[in-house]
Amino acid sequence: MAIPSKYVRENMELFAPFMKPEQVIVNVAKGLERGTLLRLSQVIRQCIPQCAVCTLVGPSHAEEVGRGIPTACVVSGDNMSTAKMIQSEFISHTFRIYTNSDEIGMEIGAALKNVIALAAGANDGLGYGDNTKAALMTRGLAEIARLGVKMGGNPLTFNGLSGMGDLIVTCTSMHSRNRRAGILLGQGKSLSEALQEVHMVVEGVNTAKAAYDLSKKYNVAMPITETINKVLFEGSSVHDAVLELMSRDGKEEIYY
Amino acid sequence: MAIPSKYVRENMELFAPFMKPEQVIVNVAKGLERGTLLRLSQVIRQCIPQCAVCTLVGPSHAEEVGRGIPTACVVSGDNMSTAKMIQSEFISHTFRIYTNSDEIGMEIGAALKNVIALAAGANDGLGYGDNTKAALMTRGLAEIARLGVKMGGNPLTFNGLSGMGDLIVTCTSMHSRNRRAGILLGQGKSLSEALQEVHMVVEGVNTAKAAYDLSKKYNVAMPITETINKVLFEGSSVHDAVLELMSRDGKEEIYY
Numbered sequence: 001m002a003i004p005s006k007y008v009r010e011n012m013e014l015f016a017p018f019m020k021p022e023q024v025i026v027n028v029a030k031g032l033e034r035g036t037l038l039r040l041s042q043v044i045r046q047c048i049p050q051c052a053v054c055t056l057v058g059p060s061h062a063e064e065v066g067r068g069i070p071t072a073c074v075v076s077g078d079n080m081s082t083a084k085m086i087q088s089e090f091i092s093h094t095f096r097i098y099t100n101s102d103e104i105g106m107e108i109g110a111a112l113k114n115v116i117a118l119a120a121g122a123n124d125g126l127g128y129g130d131n132t133k134a135a136l137m138t139r140g141l142a143e144i145a146r147l148g149v150k151m152g153g154n155p156l157t158f159n160g161l162s163g164m165g166d167l168i169v170t171c172t173s174m175h176s177r178n179r180r181a182g183i184l185l186g187q188g189k190s191l192s193e194a195l196q197e198v199h200m201v202v203e204g205v206n207t208a209k210a211a212y213d214l215s216k217k218y219n220v221a222m223p224i225t226e227t228i229n230k231v232l233f234e235g236s237s238v239h240d241a242v243l244e245l246m247s248r249d250g251k252e253e254i255y256y
Numbered sequence: 257m258a259i260p261s262k263y264v265r266e267n268m269e270l271f272a273p274f275m276k277p278e279q280v281i282v283n284v285a286k287g288l289e290r291g292t293l294l295r296l297s298q299v300i301r302q303c304i305p306q307c308a309v310c311t312l313v314g315p316s317h318a319e320e321v322g323r324g325i326p327t328a329c330v331v332s333g334d335n336m337s338t339a340k341m342i343q344s345e346f347i348s349h350t351f352r353i354y355t356n357s358d359e360i361g362m363e364i365g366a367a368l369k370n371v372i373a374l375a376a377g378a379n380d381g382l383g384y385g386d387n388t389k390a391a392l393m394t395r396g397l398a399e400i401a402r403l404g405v406k407m408g409g410n411p412l413t414f415n416g417l418s419g420m421g422d423l424i425v426t427c428t429s430m431h432s433r434n435r436r437a438g439i440l441l442g443q444g445k446s447l448s449e450a451l452q453e454v455h456m457v458v459e460g461v462n463t464a465k466a467a468y469d470l471s472k473k474y475n476v477a478m479p480i481t482e483t484i485n486k487v488l489f490e491g492s493s494v495h496d497a498v499l500e501l502m503s504r505d506g507k508e509e510i511y512y
Contacts, residue, residue, distance in 0.1 A: 059390035069384055070502045072391035074509050087506045096391070096502050098509035128325055130429040134315035135328035135352070138421035145415065156510045159401065159415050165394035172428055173386040246326045246352050250343045253330050253354035254412045 004201040005031025005111075008040050012047035021050045024082060026075075028056050030110040030166075031203045032210040037217070039107040045078075052082045055103055056090075057110040058161035059169035061176075065095065072096040074161045076103040098161065105153030109144060109163035112211050112225075113170050114204030116140030117178035118185065119228055120171035122238045125186020132242070136224065137171050142253075143222040147211070150218040178204040185231065186238050208232055223248065260457040261287025261367075264296050268303035277306045280338060282331075284312050286366040286422075287459045288466040293473070295363040301334075308338045311359055312346075313366040314417035315425035317432075321351065328352040330417045332359040354417065361409030365400055365419035368467050368481075369426050370460030372396030373434035374441065375484055376427035378494045381442020388498070392480065393427050398509075399478040403467070406474040434460040441487065442494050464488055479504065 003011055008029060019025070025048065029040045036043075041055050058073030065071050071094065077083035080101055087097045100106060116137060123133045145158035157163060170176045181202045184194035195202055212229045215222040227245055230236035259267055264285060275281070281304065285296045292299075297311050314329030321327050327350065333339035336357055343353045356362060372393060379389045401414035413419060426432045437458045440450035451458055468485045471478040483501055486492040 059387050059394070061385070061387055064385040064387045067385075069387055070391070070498060071387040072395065072502075084506075091506050093499065093503050096504075096506075098507055100509040102510075129317070129320040129323075130425050130431065131315050131317055131320045131325055131327040134421045134425040134428075135326070135417065137424055138315070138415075138417050139328065141415065141420065154510065155415075156411060159394075159397065159411075159420075160509045161391065161394050164397065164415075164420055165390045168393055168424060169386050169390040172390075175386065242326060243349065246328075247349050248352075250340075250347050250352075251354055253356040253416045254358075254410065 003029060005029055005040060005203060006034060006206065009033065009043050009047060012044050016048045019048050019051050023051050024086065025051050025053045026056050026086060027053060030057060030107075030114065031207055032111050032214075034206055034210060037210050037214055039104070039111070041103060041107060052078050054078075054083055054086050055107055056086065056097075057106055057166060059165040061169060061173060063175050068094050070094050070096070072098065072161055072165070074098045074100050074106060076100050076106050100157060100160065100162070102154040102157040104151055105148050105157030106162040108148040108151060108153055109158050109160075110166055111203075111207050112144045112147070113163070113167040114178040115208045115211050115225055115228055116144070116167060117170040117176055118182040118204045118208065118232075119224055121176075121179035121182020121184075122186035122231070123182075123242070124179070125183040126238060126242065128242070133171065137167055140224050141167055143220070143224055147214055147218060147220045147222060150220050151214070177202050181205070188238075191232055205232060259285060261285055261296055261459060262290060262462065265289065265299050265303060268300050272304045275304050275307050279307050280342065281307050281309045282312050282342060283309055286313060286363075286370065287463055288367050288470075290462055290466060293466050293470055295360070295367070297359060297363060308334050310334075310339055310342045311363055312342065312353075313362055313422060315421040317425060317429060319431050324350045326350050326352070328354065328417055328421070330354045330356050330362060332356050332362050356413060356416065356418070358410040358413040360407055361404045361413030362418040364404040364407060364409055365414050365416075366422055367459075367463050368400045368403070369419070369423040370434040370458075371464045371467050371481055371484055372400070372423060373426040373432055374438040374460045374464065374488075375480055377432075377435035377438020377440075378442035378487070379438075379498070380435070381439040382494060382498065384498070389427065393423055396480050397423055399476070399480055403470055403474060403476045403478060406476050407470070433458050437461070444494075447488055461488060
């Protein structure tokens with residue numbers, strides 16, 4: 001099931017009467033529900049409580065999986081025996097699957113990486129270099145991890161395929177719509193112009209708002225997310241935003 | 257001081273008589289000493305014990321720093337007051353510096369990322385996609401972190417600029433000689449042909465051997481490092497090596 005996050009609840013409510021308790025739902029959507037700020041596996045469980053739900057995420061552009069290009073993902077679930085069942089069902093020579101019991105960390109990483117991809121795309125659109133982008137991605141993952149840990153996630157999950165791995169592929173691949181939207185913003189287009197040109201759902205825009213709301217709810221400093229929100233929804237210039245991020249006081253690298 | 261790691265000791269011995277105790281040495285070299293397997297800051301301290309030594313690393317291709325492109329690095333040292341002094345001396349609007357007290361983790365990440373860059377380059381040379389490369393980089397950092405933690409590093413350091421950040425820039429930028437050497441290996445060239453074509457020091461080749469020795473010394477599983485060693489020094493084919501990595505048994509994602 002890879003449908004835009006805003007349609008997950010209504011679709012799950014439609015599916016619910018037809019789902020049998022022995023069926024396992026594998027959630028591959030990446031986002032947060034607007035308003036409730038719930039992870040999508042939580043939304044699915046609310047709608048279809050009779051079924052076990054697993055979440056399968058990681059750096060896996062469908063364009064490449066379909067061509068048999070070697071890909072590695074990670075699966076979590078209500079309990080690890082279900083996750084291990086999904087692992088053994090789907091694993092192959094070209095599709096490698098790890099298990100991880102930290103569903104919270106996995107889903108927060110998979111969802112919020114799209115926000116950082118907007119920033120990484122903007123970096124590319126502005127013509128900044130590899131150093132700046134690597135720093136943005138690293139500090140972006142650091143703020144995602146700070147939030148995820150406050151929400152109950154394991155800090156090491158963010159080092160993994162659903163965190164760092166998915167972030168890398170989303171920030172560097174032309175398959176990523178979030179990155180493409182960011183490039184257009186960096187080139188000076190407005191949000192509505194960028195969305196019209198990408199012409200597909202750009203999850204990072206909705207997730208940026210939800211991530212900002214979560215940062216306030218959990219009282220976590222998320223300077224890149226905050227800056228992206230200013231660019232998306234308050235008309236800040238992308239160029240000034242990068243300068244603002246670079247001119248904060250010197251900090252220690254690790255803090256939660 | 258950014259000289260190849262194999263010449264650090266002899267150069268430091270030459271410098272030693274001229275260094276005054278109030279001088280601070282900022283180490284920006286990335287590698288391990290062959291044979292002793294020492295980090296380079298350890299080598300410098302052995303040769304010049306009268307001086308404080310800091311280590312400054314992170315995603316910072318000199319080609320971009322010199323052009324004023326925004327860059328972020330991290331500094332550590334014998335004590336944090338020296339590191340903070342270096343932070344405040346070097347920080348600017350285009351060069352952002354964090355501090356981290358974990359010198360071991362920083363130097364292990366900065367050195368061993370060159371080994372993973374050889375693998376990432378080979379991935380590109382083979383024509384594999386973004387998914388495979390993101391997985392290689394993520395699992396590569398996981399094995400670097402496993403080793404670094406056994407050596408006394410903080411697992412969170414590997415999430416930072418010296419770990420993930422430097423790994424990203426080295427594995428994705430054409431400025432990286434290690435990646436360029438890996439691309440040539442992926443295209444079927446021999447190690448000596450690749451080194452001749454890159455025509456500059458490729459630290460990852462020496463570091464691969466040292467990393468393998470460290471993995472045995474500390475009894476840490478490092479499948480990517482082991483595979484790269486087979487390709488570099490035992491004539492294994494790059495194509496078979498990737499298949500071998502992908503067909504290991506299903507594992508849990510996080511283990512130390």
